[in-house]
Amino acid sequence: MARSHVQDLFGHGDLVVQFTKRELELRHKGSRLGHLWAILRPMTMLALYLFVFGVLMGGRFGAYPEETTFDFAVALFLSISLFTIVLEAMAVAPTLVLNQPNFVKKVVFPLQIMSISNVATSLYHGMLSAVVALALGLCSHHPPSWTGLAALPVLLVPLTLFSLGISWALSAVGLFVRDVGQFIPFASQALLYASAVVYPPSRIILTAPRAWAILRYNPFLRLIDEARRVILWHMPPHYAVWGYLYLTGALTALAGYVIFAVLRPYFAEVL
Numbered sequence: 001m002a003r004s005h006v007q008d009l010f011g012h013g014d015l016v017v018q019f020t021k022r023e024l025e026l027r028h029k030g031s032r033l034g035h036l037w038a039i040l041r042p043m044t045m046l047a048l049y050l051f052v053f054g055v056l057m058g059g060r061f062g063a064y065p066e067e068t069t070f071d072f073a074v075a076l077f078l079s080i081s082l083f084t085i086v087l088e089a090m091a092v093a094p095t096l097v098l099n100q101p102n103f104v105k106k107v108v109f110p111l112q113i114m115s116i117s118n119v120a121t122s123l124y125h126g127m128l129s130a131v132v133a134l135a136l137g138l139c140s141h142h143p144p145s146w147t148g149l150a151a152l153p154v155l156l157v158p159l160t161l162f163s164l165g166i167s168w169a170l171s172a173v174g175l176f177v178r179d180v181g182q183f184i185p186f187a188s189q190a191l192l193y194a195s196a197v198v199y200p201p202s203r204i205i206l207t208a209p210r211a212w213a214i215l216r217y218n219p220f221l222r223l224i225d226e227a228r229r230v231i232l233w234h235m236p237p238h239y240a241v242w243g244y245l246y247l248t249g250a251l252t253a254l255a256g257y258v259i260f261a262v263l264r265p266y267f268a269e270v271l
Helices: 002-010 013-027 034-056 069-095 113-137 146-176 180-194 201-207 209-215 219-232 239-270
Strands: none
Touching: 013 113, 034 069, 034 113, 069 113, 069 146, 069 180, 069 219, 113 146, 113 219, 146 180, 146 219, 146 239, 180 219, 201 209, 219 239
């Protein structure tokens, strides 16, 4: 049984590639700027959060004394680029199965690959944006080092696992509970602020220690903070945190796939 599930996940590479290309074409269909939106979307978010948290509130991550607004912007841009991978996967997931009734009725069609192509599309957009952030980082006080750049793909693995698990779970549950999609915008914003994307985690420790007792276990907060520390600020990684990210990422992916597999036999009945 376990072997068949593994084959279902990794035995459809060609279909995943085709669906990913199809998803990219659909997302940019009719758009004059096309794939540039992969960079423009996080940049618009950057402009908003930079103005509010960086200019109006004078926010800084406090990584080093000489940190400027530009340094803050680079770290913020990298944080947003990585976090939007999860946000994009969440936004599309509730309607992945719902919008494909023809595939649902084909018993032999591997529906689980739709979440894989969804996350692959989000990764494509997130990486384009992250490359721009890193290029801007070359002009900051602490330009990314080769060691820091090597850490990026290592951190992308648990981020991908989290996104896959969330996508599988939401795509299955969203078919039975249609209101899930309406809750996603709020959940995305709540998760963004709970993950310290636009401010340093130390702010939570100082102002809300009781909240930190819970939020310290938020894997997204840990992942975003480690990305900034290691990639941009040349700090040594917390290997215990990285182990925690890989463990929780694997468990999230497994839980999401189990939910999807359990509900899969009932998809056709609902549609």
